[in-house]
Amino acid sequence: MLRPLKNLALTALLALALPVRAQTGGELHFCLHGEPKTFNPILVDDEASENVRYLTGGVLIRLNRQTQALEPALATSWNISRDRRTITFHLRKGIHFSDGTSFGSEDVAYTMRLLMDPATHSTTGDSFRSGEGTVQVQTPAPDVAAITFPAPVAGLERLFDQAVILSAHSPKKEMAVLGPFYVADYKAGSYVLLQKNPHYWKRDAQGRALPYIDSVRLDIQRNRDIELLRFRRGELQLINRLEAEQFERLEHENPAVTRNAGTGLDAEEFWFSQSPAAPLPAYKKAWFGMKEFRKAISMAINRADLCRIVYSGYAKPAYGPVSPSNHFWFNAALEDPKYDPQGALRLLMQAGFRFENDTLKDRAGNRVEFTVVTNSGNAAREKIATMIQQDLSQVGIKVNVVTLDFPSLIEKITRTFDYDACILGLVNTDLDPNGQMNVWLSSGENHQWNPSQKSPATAWEAEIDKLMREQATAPTEKERKAKFDRVQQIVSEQQPFIYLINKDVLVAVAPSVVGAVPVVLDPWAFWNVDTLRLGPAPDLGVQK
């Protein structure tokens, strides 16, 4: 309870300090955690490129990361037709791209054409796809664009937050941008340098041009410890998401720089392979297909210990697909299951398992033993696996842990299905569950426990299919929410994914950065980059 209060006080202090101390200009310096694979906003699919896209790209509608509400950006207003297939934007006038090319409805049309081109295979474009057919864009005036989709799209306006507008005419192509910064320099493997976009449309309340900062230097740095070292030395002003252990240590040293934005959207989850194509013995398939077995495993895992030990307390136990910080979609009516190894054992006995000499055996006398795979190089996941190993040994189950490098792991879970159980994280950038269609539909590629089914293997999967399709076309958000609440209920009864934890969003912000308000939504620490300022003296920032 103290921490949010402290942060609040800090924010208030910073807000007070702003008019006095802060000034415009300066360079904000922080790290990307991988090589940005592309600067073309249409093709972006990795986190580093997504960060650059957020910093450089201009969109029609912006999702306010703090209020979780939509705000006008390049479009001053928009409306959706009654059949919910057409969205009409009224665009801001007199706007220019970073290279001086003017912006108009033709650019919107051009962007949508590229996005929806079936040959592009853009993650952003694919989220707009709702049915067969093409997307039409009308441009009745230079400041009006109407986009018509072949079928209604659930949560349509929100999707435009990702659709960065490209210039149809600029000779610089995708390097001409409408966002607060543009890419001025890039050295592969080393850094990306962003300069202030002189043509950025947004102004502050006093009418001064934004952003306040002149440039942003993004170092490409995979090693988080090096990043922390450099932050400590004052070379970096921001760490966008710290590991819990690092956060704990930093907070110990200098509580003024650490900020916990609260429980994030990402979850770590555990699942058993239920694919009929898996080359596993029949008795194992029988266990994994058993609802009681999965529920017992879920009950026998001590999530509170996971949070406390693996994440130093900076995580919350997770029981369902929606994080509690996703206020609208979280199903608060569902009861949190308790950690209860004895109850798990009772459940297993009822399902026909036998507990003899501290080992669990099935009806036929096979010892219950399975292997959990996870990706190597992720210390937290390896620890989770090792802890689950000890938790399950208490109900007589022997667990082996194997770590594989990512490509080998993906091959196993998507191609050969030669694995018993897997622990992976679900990266969730989207609040709306419609984005997870491919996870919940039994025909989906990302329906990890049994992907790409011709027809649903179980009655409950069939029901989820139906509910997911219905929520996509339901006319009101309230009805959609009712459908998805039911999906969450089925998932908690069946435990196809055993959710483990939701990590807190942990960031570090140097005192010299004024106005930073880290939030749980991507991009966490710098979502309001255009209004960030740099204090005059890095070491004076907070105290004044």
Next chain:
Amino acid sequence: MRARIQRVVGRLLMLAAVGLLGGLLSASLVRFSPGYGVDEQELDFRLSQASVEAIRNSHRIHSGLLSYYGHYLAGAIHGDFGSSQWLQRPISSLIKERFPVTAKSALLGVSLAWLVALLISFAGVFFRGFYFDVSTTLISAVLIALPAAVVAIFSVYLRAPVFVAIAVVIFPKLFRYLRNLLNHAYSQPYILAARARGISQSRILFSHVLPLASPALFALLGVSLAVAFGAAIPIEALCDSPGVGQLAWQAALNRDMPLIMNLTLLVTLITVAANMLANIAQERAL
């Protein structure tokens, strides 16, 4: 003269052949390693089924190994080395960007390591004694026992440049070989005789010991260059130095066959060339 040209041409051909063989072998290793043709993007649930299919198909282009190799050779003749599957950029530009970084750190690292190793070994010859021996043994033993990864982490922590880390990694091995070589040379009967006759230490070292040890020294020079390039891979990957080593590590983790093939070709060429130069020097010396 003619014979010499023939020899040089023969050596260059050999170099090219070994390099290409290396490329082919590494391409096959990648091709048959688990997880080949898998893209992390497949797990992105925002992608539609059609897009996932398309990503999978894009990786199948290279699955015919021999035809891929044929294409590669045909392209390479025209100076086109293909493009990276993972970064979607031409490989020649990737290597052009990064090779100078690695070459500089490797060369500086090797020079530093040799300088220090030679100085200490020569000093050992002049100040033979128990404490000197034990302390140098201890230092080199501690350095040998330090994992390259730990050296890399320390170098980041202490803000030392990458070449210092490379030097620290190769120095102890270098030093041990050097000292053994010198000890071996000094135990030769005619050197013992020379010392008995009272010839000065430096004269013995420079006109008797070094010529005797020089073939092995040159072989060692070649090896140390090759080792430096080998050590650069983990060190650059850990220090995030934007060199070939970091690129190779990333390429391996992403199963980027064209990139790995070209990088192997490059590293093979460097290793073989370094060793060849060592051999030539050695033959001259004999």
Next chain:
Amino acid sequence: MNTGKLRVFSAVVLCAIFVLGLFAGTVSPYPYAKQFRECPNAAPSSAHWLGTDSLGRDLFARLIYGTRVSLLLAPAAALLATMLAGILGGFAGLVGGWCEKVILAATDLSMALPLLFVLLALRALLPLDISPVLSVMATFTLLGLLGWPSSLRVVWAAAKNLRNSDFLLLARATGSRRSRIIVRHLFPNLRPVLFAQFWVSIPVFVLTEATLSMLGLGVIEPLPSWGNLLRGLEDISAVSANPWRLSPLVLLVLVVICFQLILPAQEETA
């Protein structure tokens, strides 16, 4: 005289560590995998002599069990690699000709090849539910089989030197048989080089295993080895706060130094 004492001392230390590793089961106060969840990252105390790791496992228990794995398997891999290097390098150096060229080219090649993939393929070929001990042994065997190239050139250079040396000419001239030359003259003369290579490669294999376990190819949890204990060092700023985490590194350095101090004895007897 001084050196002799030092040598004896190192030998004693090595033996002690080795015995400790062999009898880990009786020496260790706890099983290596037991998690004391109420005290993760604890400082050394009378209950946990070296403190606990981030999951609350007793570090002392893990260290001595890890010693067993590493001190048995790394030397085995080093022996395998040195033998291969000795045979191939000795052969190349003594026989010369195209044989030498081929062996050297193969060495250069295998030093440049991304052998990481061989290890990845091995891990994928092994079934997932294989016991940790078996998978460790497979990994170390492969490391030994792949580890010869780095020693080969040194052995080869030494062998070549020998071929041109006077006493071998003499031996040949006096009509000694080939096998006799190899056993009586070559091997004893190559021995110091081979020993040096052997000792030098032990830590190399311990460390390679450490790197591999980061890739999921090394010793798998919960079995400890020096390699995966060294992974605790990755987080260097945590180490400066809890210096006892350095204990695996200290042990490794100690063992390597002892090996090195013993080494001159063999050199002199050669």
